[in-house]
Amino acid sequence: MPQLTRTRAAVYLAFLVIIWGINWPLSKYALLYTPPLLFAGVRTLIGGVILVLVCLPRYKLLRLKQTWHTYLISSVLNIILYYGLQTVGLNYLPAGLFSALVFFQPVLLGLGSWLWLGESMFGMKMLGLVLGFLGVAAISSGGFTGPISTIGIWLAIGSAVSWALGTLYMKKTTGQVDALWVVALQILIGGLVLTGTGSAFESWSDIHWSLPFVVCLLFISIFVIALGWLVFFKLVGSGEASKVGSFTFLIPLISISCSVLFLGEKITLTLVAGLILILLSIVLVNSKPKALRSKKKLHTA
Structure with a gap:
């Protein structure tokens, strides 16, 4: 895949x-109108259908017979397990603790990229x-307040691991499948599985199809699911x-900031401390030690 400017x-x-970032408070609001699994399934299914329609003119690049397993594995890791474990796990743990565990994913991704993709790793990067x-x-x-469940902790860790493995798998298979089709099909497959699971355990009659819910659902489906995953990969x-x-x-950080601005939550010392740590983290991860910079110059000379 070509480098971006x-x-x-x-x-x-x-x-x-x-x-x-704004997806988290929006999803929390939408869950006032719908059961969780059906919501996870429907929003993902809509996003998948939209992307498939966009991809139809590129149908010759699908090569389903040769690459079906790539689409399936990507869907299981990035959509079905990630969203499924997340949706169920939020019933067992406080939202703050669960999200903190899920966002252990970048650490796992950094280690996996070093071990399996051959990306550089150095002390400052790991510290970051x-x-x-x-x-x-x-x-x-x-x-973090609330009952702590061992099941919930494992579900959160499972969600982080599946997202990390899915991202590594997508990176590893770059060039083997069409970049648009692999995102579209994994979301469509995941949406079908999650919607089917939700239909088995929840009731469609419990969804309140009000205008605020429909607007929220469409926004998440189009921007968070379809465009979000496309941009991420x-x-x-x-x-x-x-x-x-x-x-x-x-x-x-953006999720909680939106809650402060629009839901009346307060700015706390921990929020400021978290902001400082995250900004420092980004600087450390994206910096290169002198040895690596010198090595790069020698290769380009």
């Missing part, structure tokens, strides 16, 4: 962290990933996965 990468990153996780834990600490495919992962630490 710095300007375009910055625009994509800004779009991604803002859209995925750990600081980012601590920053997320700090800003999420207000939601575009960034991962064109650069270092660990560097992209470091910026996702900003997502919980």
Whole structure:
């Protein structure tokens, strides 16, 4: 996949962290009108259908017989397990603790990128990933109150692991499948499975199809699911996965900031501390030690 220019990468990153950041309070609002599994399924299914319609003119690039397993594995890791474990797990843990555990993903992604993708790893980068996780834990600490469930902890960790493995798998298979089709089909497959699971365990009659819910559902389906995942994998495919992962630490920060602005929640010392840790994390992960910079200059000379 071709490299993005710095300007375009910055625009994509800004779009991604803002859209995925506001997704959390929007989803919390939408759950007032719908059961969780059906909501997870319907929003994903709509996003998948939209992307498939966009991809139809590229049908010759689908090559389903040769690459069906790539679409299926990507869907299981990035959509079915990630959203499924997340939706169920929120019933067992406070939201703050759960989100903090899920955003251990960039640390796992950094380690996996080093071990399996051959990306560079150095002390400051590892420190940056750990600081980012601590920053997320700090800003999420207000939601740590409540009963702690071992099942919930494992579901949160499972969600983080599946997202990390799915991202690594997508990076590893870049170039083997069409970039648009692999995102569209994994979301469509995941949406069908989650909707089917929701239909089996929940009731469609419990959904209140009010105008606020429909607007919220369509916004999440189009921008958070369809465009969000497309941009995320575009960034991962064109650069270092660990560097992209470091910026996702900003997502919980934006989520809580939106809650402060629109839901009347208060700015706390832990929020400020988390912001400082996350910003420091991004600087450390995206910086290169002198040895690596010198090595790069020798290769380009």
